[in-house]
Amino acid sequence: MTPEELSTLHHKCFLQPRPWSPNEFRQLLGSCFLVERSNAFLLGRFIFDDAEILTLAVSPRERRKGVASLLVKEFFLKATEQGIKRVTLEVAEDNLPALALYNSFHFINIGRREKYYKSINQQKNVAALVLSCDLLLTNQ
Ligand SMILES: CC(C)(COP(=O)(O)OP(=O)(O)OC[C@H]1O[C@@H](n2cnc3c(N)ncnc32)[C@H](O)[C@@H]1OP(=O)(O)O)[C@@H](O)C(=O)NCCC(=O)NCCS
Numbered sequence: 001m002t003p004e005e006l007s008t009l010h011h012k013c014f015l016q017p018r019p020w021s022p023n024e025f026r027q028l029l030g031s032c033f034l035v036e037r038s039n040a041f042l043l044g045r046f047i048f049d050d051a052e053i054l055t056l057a058v059s060p061r062e063r064r065k066g067v068a069s070l071l072v073k074e075f076f077l078k079a080t081e082q083g084i085k086r087v088t089l090e091v092a093e094d095n096l097p098a099l100a101l102y103n104s105f106h107f108i109n110i111g112r113r114e115k116y117y118k119s120i121n122q123q124k125n126v127a128a129l130v131l132s133c134d135l136l137l138t139n140q
Contacts, residue, residue, distance in 0.1 A: 001036050003029065009041065013057035016126075017092075017117045020055070028054070035074045042071040044079075044087075051079040053089040056098070068101055076105075080135055087135060090128040092117045099129075106138060107131040 001009070003025035011019040020028075028043060032054065035042040039059035045052050053075065058067045079087060090113065091098050109129050116128035 001034075001041060006034075006041060006043075009039065009057050009059060010055065012059060014055075033075070033078060035071045035078075037067055037071065040067045040071060042068075042075050044075050046079065046082055046084055049083070049085045051075070051082075051084045051087045053087060063097075069104070072101070072105055076133075076135060076138065085135055087133045089131050090116070091131060093127045093129050102131050102133075105133055107133045 003022040006025040007020060007022040010025075025043075032043050032045045035044075039062045040057065042056045043054045045054060053072075056068060056071065058071075076087065087107075088110070089102070089107070091102065093099075093112070108131065110132045111130035113128040113130065115125035117126045
């Protein structure tokens, strides 16, 4: 996908936090790893022993078909090949579909950032949960 296509899909999937622009994707693609399918992508990065999932988006029409699970598995595989031991990410605490997905991969909660995301109606801020998945345990 091009930076423009990534940004368009990100807009479809995220009202809050703020959707990312094509330029932001262009810059991120220089240092990140992209896993993609038609109408879905995961953008992550590897930092020494750790990997981070920066964003994950599946077009509304393609949801609940196992697409995000496939993307996460592919990212885990690449991370394992690179000798990575842990994958972390931030997720809004009210994002129940994403929390259910990460729970199915045995991510655990290791932190909380208060008022990290603005809510859709802008009236209250939502905390981010910091989740972590130990690849050594997951791959056993
Ligand atoms: C979260 C998101 C990526 C899930 O994508 P998906 O392709 O629908 O996920 P999958 O089909 O692989 O679902 C895997 C499991 O996650 C859980 N899950 C996913 N969506 C769910 C939902 N809406 N409600 C409850 N559980 C859900 C289920 O356990 C599901 O397994 P099941 O379908 O066998 O019950 C997608 O809803 C999305 O793009 N949302 C908007 C962007 C977003 O929130 N990204 C993550 C931010 S960190």
